[in-house]
Amino acid sequence: xxxxxxxxxxxxxxxxxxxxxxxxxxxxxxxxxxxxxxxxxxxxxxxxxxxxxxxxxxxxxxxxxxxxxxxxxxxxxxxxxxxxxxxxxxxxxxxxxxxxxxxxxxxxxxxxxxxxxxxxxxxxxxxxxxxxxxxxxxxxxxxxxxxxxxxxxxxxxxxxxxxxxxxxxxxxxxxxxxxxxxxxxxxxxxxxxxxxxxxxxxxxxxxxxxxxxxxxxxxxxxxxxxxxxxxxxxxxxxxxxxxxxxxxxxxxxxxxxxxxxxxxxxxxxxxxxxxxxxxxxxxxxxxxxxxxxxxxxxxxxxxxx
Amino acid sequence: xxxxxxxxxxxxxxxxxxxxxxxxxxxxxxxxxxxxxxxxxxxxxxxxxxxxxxxxxxxxxxxxxxxxxxxxxxxxxxxxxxxxxxxxxxxxxxxxxxxxxxxxxxxxxxxxxxxxxxxxxxxxxxxxxxxxxxxxxxxxxxxxxxxxxxxxxxxxxxxxxxxxxxxxxxxxxxxxxxxxxxxxxxxxxxxxxxxxxxxxxxxxxxxxxxxxxxxxxxxxxxxxxxxxxxxxxxxxxxxxxxxxxxxxxxxxxxxxxxxxxxxxxxxxxxxxxxxxxxx
Numbered sequence: 001x002x003x004x005x006x007x008x009x010x011x012x013x014x015x016x017x018x019x020x021x022x023x024x025x026x027x028x029x030x031x032x033x034x035x036x037x038x039x040x041x042x043x044x045x046x047x048x049x050x051x052x053x054x055x056x057x058x059x060x061x062x063x064x065x066x067x068x069x070x071x072x073x074x075x076x077x078x079x080x081x082x083x084x085x086x087x088x089x090x091x092x093x094x095x096x097x098x099x100x101x102x103x104x105x106x107x108x109x110x111x112x113x114x115x116x117x118x119x120x121x122x123x124x125x126x127x128x129x130x131x132x133x134x135x136x137x138x139x140x141x142x143x144x145x146x147x148x149x150x151x152x153x154x155x156x157x158x159x160x161x162x163x164x165x166x167x168x169x170x171x172x173x174x175x176x177x178x179x180x181x182x183x184x185x186x187x188x189x190x191x192x193x194x195x196x197x198x199x200x201x202x203x204x205x206x207x208x209x210x211x212x213x214x215x216x217x218x219x220x221x222x223x224x225x226x227x228x229x230x231x232x233x234x235x236x237x238x239x240x241x242x243x244x245x246x247x248x249x250x251x252x253x254x255x256x257x258x259x260x261x262x263x264x265x266x267x268x269x270x271x272x273x274x275x276x277x278x279x280x281x282x283x284x285x286x287x288x289x290x291x292x293x294x295x296x297x298x299x300x301x302x303x304x305x
Numbered sequence: 306x307x308x309x310x311x312x313x314x315x316x317x318x319x320x321x322x323x324x325x326x327x328x329x330x331x332x333x334x335x336x337x338x339x340x341x342x343x344x345x346x347x348x349x350x351x352x353x354x355x356x357x358x359x360x361x362x363x364x365x366x367x368x369x370x371x372x373x374x375x376x377x378x379x380x381x382x383x384x385x386x387x388x389x390x391x392x393x394x395x396x397x398x399x400x401x402x403x404x405x406x407x408x409x410x411x412x413x414x415x416x417x418x419x420x421x422x423x424x425x426x427x428x429x430x431x432x433x434x435x436x437x438x439x440x441x442x443x444x445x446x447x448x449x450x451x452x453x454x455x456x457x458x459x460x461x462x463x464x465x466x467x468x469x470x471x472x473x474x475x476x477x478x479x480x481x482x483x484x485x486x487x488x489x490x491x492x493x494x495x496x497x498x499x500x501x502x503x504x505x506x507x508x509x510x511x512x513x514x515x516x517x518x519x520x521x522x523x524x525x526x527x528x529x530x531x532x533x534x535x536x537x538x539x540x541x542x543x544x545x546x547x548x549x550x551x552x553x554x555x556x557x558x559x560x561x562x563x564x565x566x567x568x569x570x571x572x573x574x575x576x577x578x579x580x581x582x583x584x
Contacts, residue, residue, distance in 0.1 A: 049581075053409065054406060055581045055582065073412075073414070074412040074413070074414060075412070076412075077410060077411060077412040080410070084410065085406070088403030090319075090404060092319055092320060093316075101312050102407060104312060105309070105408065105412075106411050107412050147407070
């Protein structure tokens with residue numbers, strides 16, 4: 001069994017009338033890219049704030065690196081880097097100065113080279129001396145990642161790290177997260193509302209809603225990755241339906257609406273079915289995989305609603 | 306701790322609002338001094354009118370010491386505003402900017418953070434009063450020169466020899482630093498309660514003005530509570546211009562003001578330690 005990096009037991013937070021987090025438990029292991037999912041108001045940010053000691057839990061325990069957060073807060077935070085919600089900095093200072101200050105507060109005295117290196121990693125080295133108030137949201141987001149990594153933490157907690165980035169920026173951040181996990185042996189706790197992002201990056205995940213756990217485990221197990229829902233958009237619908245209904249593919253057909261045929265297939269069966277249709281002169285206009293996590297997520301959260 | 310205080314001072318002195326106080330004093334003091342240079346003679350005549358029948362005044366009565374003494378009296382309300390402008394922003398400013406999240410996720414205890422900010426605020430306050438003293442006395446000496454200091458009390462007139470004045474001013478400015486530190490601590494306390502820096506500044510000034518009014522009104526009930534209001538001791542620097550100096554009264558004022566600073570700081574630390582950061 002790998003080391004537990006984060007262990008949360010029966011965590012709750014009550015804000016006057018609202019119970020934002022209710023008896024939440026989760027485990028994150030060394031080397032995990034742990035997806036933290038939930039609709040708006042599910043309690044994700046409150047949980048992250050409790051993990052970082054910004055908020056005091058009403059009940060429950062948090063252990064990080066095997067240490068109690070309540071008792072060993074500073075020892076823990078020395079090895080944690082984080083972005084919490086939107087990236088805010090001292091706008092009247094430069095990115096360089098912000099990082100220098102935050103580095104010192106993190107217990108390191110970052111050299112000029114180290115700061116420039118981390119700014120290069122997020123593509124901001126040319127704007128190092130610009131005041132942060134002149135930065136776009138995307139640039140602040142990148143700077144947020146830079147400050148989270150500056151002190152070389154073992155655990156990186158990222159709350160919506162790609163918000164406000166353009167598609168290229170999102171891709172770069174995703175690649176950076178994977179690199180941190182695979183090459184630098186970091187454990188990543190990733191909260192995101194972009195389900196495809198979590199599906200692409202995370203190996204384990206939890207889905208929460210109304211402050212409680214809906215599902216937790218390995219992404220492949222939860223999504224049953226052996227079977228995918230795939231929509232085939234076909235020409236000559238009548239003949240296509242006849243062809244399918246007379247073949248073994250009928251047992252795989254889940255739904256048919258006009259020219260859209262939804263099959264439940266293993267990854268190997270997708271090209272096989274495509275070949276079968278083309279060989280029988282059925283025009284395949286499109287093959288669209290259904291976002292499995294999205295479906296799973298909606299199923300869980302709608303059921304709860 | 307010293308490193309964090311340095312960081313806080315760096316942040317304070319990188320904000321333009323910090324310089325408002327220094328700039329305001331740099332404008333206000335010369336304006337008062339120039340006005341005194343033009344009209345001061347008439348004022349002194351008016352002040353000493355009743356005495357001129359019995360005494361003859363010779364020498365330079367309109368001097369840097371008198372002008373500095375009058376300025377110190379006049380700025381009892383202005384300086385607190387300039388102090389609160391920065392110290393009221395120390396915690397609330399972090400909440401407004403959303404930078405609490407950056408600060409509190411660092412491996413530095415909240416107690417250390419709040420204490421560092423508090424000391425940075427006190428250092429700013431000290432520098433502001435020192436700036437006031439340098440301009441008031443320094444510029445005053447250049448413009449007016451030095452001389453005997455005439456101090457009018459309700460029932461007496463005291464004239465201090467020129468050689469007997471400077472040390473009194475040094476102690477008075479030291480006391481003013483202590484008085485203004487109470488104001489800084491109060492603004493700092495209010496700053497821990499809200500997420501907008503305007504609130505602590507206005508509330509601090511409101512408290513000071515209300516306390517001054519309560520202190521000034523000659524009604525029994527107000528006079529009963531007067532000894533418990535810190536504003537009652539803010540102007541105790543005047544005690545250094547008594548002859549003889551009432552040391553016990555000064556020590557009492559110092560103790561009361563220190564007590565207020567400790568209570569205000571203690572409350573702030575307690576609130577900040579327990580605060581849920583939701584911004």
